[in-house]
Amino acid sequence: MLRRCLPLRQNRIVNPHRVLGVEPGTPFEEVRTRFHFLTQKYHPDKPDGDEAKFREINAAYRVLRSQYRKSKESADNAAFGSKQTPRNSKEFWEERNSTIRAEQERVRRKQQEERENVDRQNASKRKGRMGEMMAVFDGYEILLSLLTVVIVLLYSIERYYTVNHLLVAKNNRVKRMDEGLPPPMPMEVDEATKDLFRDAPQRRELAADTQRIKQESFHRRATQRKFEDFREYIFVMDPDGVANRKVSTMRFSYQYLNEKEIPKKCPITLEINSDEKEQSYDAIEPKLLDKIAKTQWASPDVGYASTLVAKGLSRIPANSTTPMKWTFIEYTDFEKGKKDAKPMCIAAIHNNRFEDVGMCQRVIITGKPDLKPELYQKRQEDLKSGKISKKSLVSGGYLTVKELSTPLKDMKL
Secondary structure, three states, X not given: OHXXXXXXOHHHOOOHHHHHOOOOOOOHHHHHHHHHHHHHHOOOOXXXXXXXHHHHHHHHHHHHHHHHHHHHHHHHHXXXXXXXXXXXXXXXXXXXXXXXXXXXXXXHXXXXXXXXHXXXXXXXXXXXXXXXHHHHHOOHHHHHHHHHHHHHHHHHHHHHXXXXXXXXXXXXXXXXXXXXXXOXXXXXXXXXXXXXXXXXXXXXXXXXXXXXXXXXXXXXXXXXXOOOOHHHHHHXXXXXXXXXXXXXXXXXXXXXXXXXXXXXXXXXXXXXXXXXXXXXXXXXXXXXXXXXXHOOEOOHHHHHHHHHHHHHOOOOHHHOOOOOOEEXXXXXXXXXXXXXXXXXXXXXXXXXXXXXXXXXXXXXXXXOHHXXXXXXXXXXXXXXHOOOOHHHOXXXXXXXXXXOOOOHHHOOO
């Protein structure tokens, strides 16, 4: 291959400009571009290549390149003057390099002298103990240490007052929620006030006052923004059943759950996206409540208890659906006892914000059919009248969760 690419002797090239197809006086950059084009076109390894033409093009280009280098060297020598022009290229570059090195050395010495002068001036300004200390440690270490200490102290003080303020606010809130405390009475009561309370109040008036106090307490608590947990929420929203209901929360990775069986086990399945306001849980909450209310559940207490949990998910920050991939509302029926009772899935809420990662949250509420006598009685009447049949009643399925004590790395995912 190298033998084929060897150029022809220069005496065989009649006109190198004609071989390359350029005019005399054409800039060398255009000559080089033309050469590259022709060599690619007539290369012997290509199907349409011409070996003789390829050699002729290489020889012509070498002639023009040699002429260009000689003309450039002559121009450089002329620029330095005829008297100081080196006799050959080697002498020229040696002289040029020595001149450049001498100039660089002069600049380096000048910069070194300037730095030494600046250091002497700075050293003369440092006086006294503080100046000596700052000179030893360059000032930066001490300043950085003092600044760090100040920041830590300010942060600690701020955290102390913040936590103390939150604790005081919580204690006051718990104290205000306590009922049954007598109002403060004056030490001396006038006769007119005594006459009002001489006779014992009637039973009907006492019942009316008790009902009024209960309604006011419920309204005051139910209109609070947020609740700390489901225990406080059930105490406010369902005071009659708070002694018989229990709400438990369980969180685990979605990998402990078989996602394919969720639509089969949960009668209600909804999709949300916590990153989109129009698709958040607050936006689909009315739809979820409507589906729970319209479904004929096997136990009449299921609809009531599931509605409580569905509303609580938006009012209890600790049980929010935003950081969860799956949120399950489940109900455990204690009608036949607590021993064999299992939680049944009522609704499943899938957060599309998470794809291959995420956590699951199970909110399980317990109950009995007779906790709400009015609902239980209405269900019995509907069954007797034939308005609904037992076949149409819906009961959720039991979600199978893998053993949570097993590490994920030991599971066959």
